[in-house]
Amino acid sequence: MFALIDCNNFYCSCERVFQPALEGKPLIVLSNNDGCVIARSNEAKAIGVLMGDVYFKHKDRFRQQGILIRSSNYTLYGDMSHRVMSILSTFAPQAEIYSIDECFLDLSGFAPHGLVDYAHDICRTVKQWTGIPVSVGIGQTKTLAKLANRIAKRNKLARGVYCIDTAAQLEGALQNTAITDIWGIGRRLGKRLNAQGIQTAAGFARLQDGWIRKNMGVTGLRTALELRGTICLSLDTQQQDKQSICVSRSFGKSIDDYDALHDIVSTFATMAAAKLRKGKMVAGGLSVFIRTNAFQQNQPQYSNAQTMGMIPATNSTQEIHKAAQQILKNIYRAGHHYKKAGILLLDLCRAEARPDMLFHTENPRNSKLIESCDVINQKFGVGSIQYGQLKRPRGWYAPQKYRSPHYTTSWADIPLASAQDNFFQPDNRRQHTGNRQDDRRDEGDADTKG
């Protein structure tokens, strides 16, 4: 059996841990630039806030409905995720961290009749030790565990835990799950299946293998088999090395001139290179893209990208920076209002596995220099030391107006507890300072894949 543990409304729950006053109230968390809704508390879901709702369009309604707002604080969420995952991994010999808020456990070998109690124990422990509420779904395959987790969340009687155990439970679960609520079947395939008259997971699981293979590929067939109880997806316990690294942002306002874009792409290159070195990797290629605002259809649209190989593979900020600027020069066209840019590092491999070059010797002073910069930035904050040619771009990044403090990762933000308090009080000495150094820390970590 597999268990899937999923943190309930994770980003909202992280905010609530340190501000208990948010408990029981409708709360939403917004994406970068305070653009869209990316997390909702149950109360917010109940009054009709949808995932992806555009904030500026619904602002007034949200205010009227008394919905509380937070900007996303990935530094906090990443750290809380780490805490939750390390607790979960003590509950089974094998665990797979699937995303920032989800974890699969391998429960094979556990006594079947004790699984539900065990799952309740998991919920209690995580809640007590971190403050984060979680739900547990249990099934014979990962896909069924996912499905069980949905039931655990929705069904009040389940109290956060559901185990698909008997044939009758399986049939019931499949009957009551809409086709697009199956893990691995998205909007497109769902629509196509609906057109075939298939509405539920039960209907999908009964389809002929040949038809599924032909119309949905091997991934579709795997999903069907998993729903029938055949394991096709095993637990992925090793964190796989990344294949690519991406840093991209939409701008708070559009940008026309080359110099501003130059500085932004430089910043992205620096951030991407730092991520690369953090993972002890090198990149064999990189790609830069720029695009105008696709929502402004009355404006001329332009979008372009270009890829460049890097030989030998590198993780040097200088070299990545230089290549990125070359590409930007190639793809930039004057006269457009740019709204988004990004850099992708490709063909990654572990630094120690980098192929040697016959006619290339690394200058050891370079790597020492980069290493020293990384140490300084780690100690004093990102951007404390940087290349002289790298101007800090200003004004392109819309402020996150409602961001909570970095409660768990910044000394200045650690909550104070006093004898009079019943619970943690957030330290209000430093809310949003507008301090560039502090704000900057946020720009680095937008990883949602943990």
Add this chain to the structure above:
DNA sequence: TCTGGGGTCCTAGGACCC
């Protein structure tokens, strides 16, 4: 005025190899 960011896997088709 304002509309997120970061990933993975699979497939088909072209180009090429022996």
Add this chain to the structure above:
DNA sequence: TCTGGGGTCCTAGGACCC
């Protein structure tokens, strides 16, 4: 005159996930 079989690599696009 006609003409086999087996393979790799690359890329773009589509689909999915959180």
